[in-house]
Amino acid sequence: MAAWFDDSPIVQEVREHCEGGWNIALEFVKFAIVINVSGKITNGFAAYVSDRQLEPITSMGGIWLIAIGLLSFAAVFYCALWERMRPRDLGLRFSPPWRVLRDLVLGYGVGIACIGGSFLLALALGGIQTQVNVHNVVWWTIPWMCAVYLFQAFGEEVMYRGAFMMSAVRKNPAWLALLVTSVWFSYFPHHFNGGYNAIAFVNLFLLALVCGMSVFLSGRIWMAGAIHAAWNLFQGNIFGVAVSGNLADPTATLLVSTTQGGTWLSGGEMGLEASVASTIVLAAVAALFFAFYWRRRDS
Numbered sequence: 038m039a040a041w042f043d044d045s046p047i048v049q050e051v052r053e054h055c056e057g058g059w060n061i062a063l064e065f066v067k068f069a070i071v072i073n074v075s076g077k078i079t080n081g082f083a084a085y086v087s088d089r090q091l092e093p094i095t096s097m098g099g100i101w102l103i104a105i106g107l108l109s110f111a112a113v114f115y116c117a118l119w120e121r122m123r124p125r126d127l128g129l130r131f132s133p134p135w136r137v138l139r140d141l142v143l144g145y146g147v148g149i150a151c152i153g154g155s156f157l158l159a160l161a162l163g164g165i166q167t168q169v170n171v172h173n174v175v176w177w178t179i180p181w182m183c184a185v186y187l188f189q190a191f192g193e194e195v196m197y198r199g200a201f202m203m204s205a206v207r208k209n210p211a212w213l214a215l216l217v218t219s220v221w222f223s224y225f226p227h228h229f230n231g232g233y234n235a236i237a238f239v240n241l242f243l244l245a246l247v248c249g250m251s252v253f254l255s256g257r258i259w260m261a262g263a264i265h266a267a268w269n270l271f272q273g274n275i276f277g278v279a280v281s282g283n284l285a286d287p288t289a290t291l292l293v294s295t296t297q298g299g300t301w302l303s304g305g306e307m308g309l310e311a312s313v314a315s316t317i318v319l320a321a322v323a324a325l326f327f328a329f330y331w332r333r334r335d336s
Contacts, residue, residue, distance in 0.1 A: 099185035128259075276290070
């Protein structure tokens with residue numbers, strides 16, 4: 038187990054070209070400070086815009102998600118200034134362009150498969166019921182929220198799977214950096230959300246594992262960001278379920294879904310992220326990612 042993902046090209050390059058790094062406990066403390074300070078700054082920006090009703094951002098919605106997206110800039114700035122890490126060390130690699138596009142398309146496909154499979158399984162088992170809502174949709178909100186969720190997702194991915202995870206792999210086994218950053222992502226940004234429970238912790242941990250493995254496998258952050266973006270977008274603006282406890286806007290979703298039956302199946306207030314349907318699907322996808330890595334490693 039100690040060598041899992043250590044042979045990833047991006048891990049080897051970071052270890053070769055980036056000095057510094059601490060043991061995993063100190064990395065955890067360090068990034069706890071970085072993420073919290075960055076979050077306060079970006080949330081302050083969102084509060085400023087929201088309180089003053091600045092147009093057009095406030096009227097279009099998504100200002101708090103945009104604030105999360107700004108974490109990517111904080112992560113790049115911090116790592117360049119303090120960690121002496123280049124953007125490419127965080128997975129921000131832009132060449133060749135066709136690989137960026139490929140990773141975005143593959144990532145969206147994986148994200149849609151994850152949340153789509155979870156939705157269909159919960160629907161089939163009676164955990165949710167849904168109805169078509171297209172007659173109430175303000176159509177420009179769909180592409181707008183697609184862009185907003187993509188920006189928000191990349192903010193979190195650059196911070197967690199880029200800065201935090203890749204900083205940690207300099208002095209720690211890659212698998213340990215993956216596990217620690219996945220636990221952090223699953224618990225600390227989400228545990229105050231309505232309906233958060235043990236199932237939600239497991240599901241968000243599995244989603245983080247998939248995103249982290251995609252960085253090790255592709256050597257880039259783009260697939261992870263697209264997986265994350267598709268997961269959020271299809272919950273809130275296609276299927277009409279709560280996104281991490283935040284209810285979908287009925288004017289910006291193609292379907293409206295309501296929960297029924299046991300919370301363990303429907304996800305309750307938290308949404309599908311707290312449903313065992315998501316546990317089953319995400320565990321299967323994580324296993325497929327690991328099997329692909331293992332096969333490539335042995336080839």
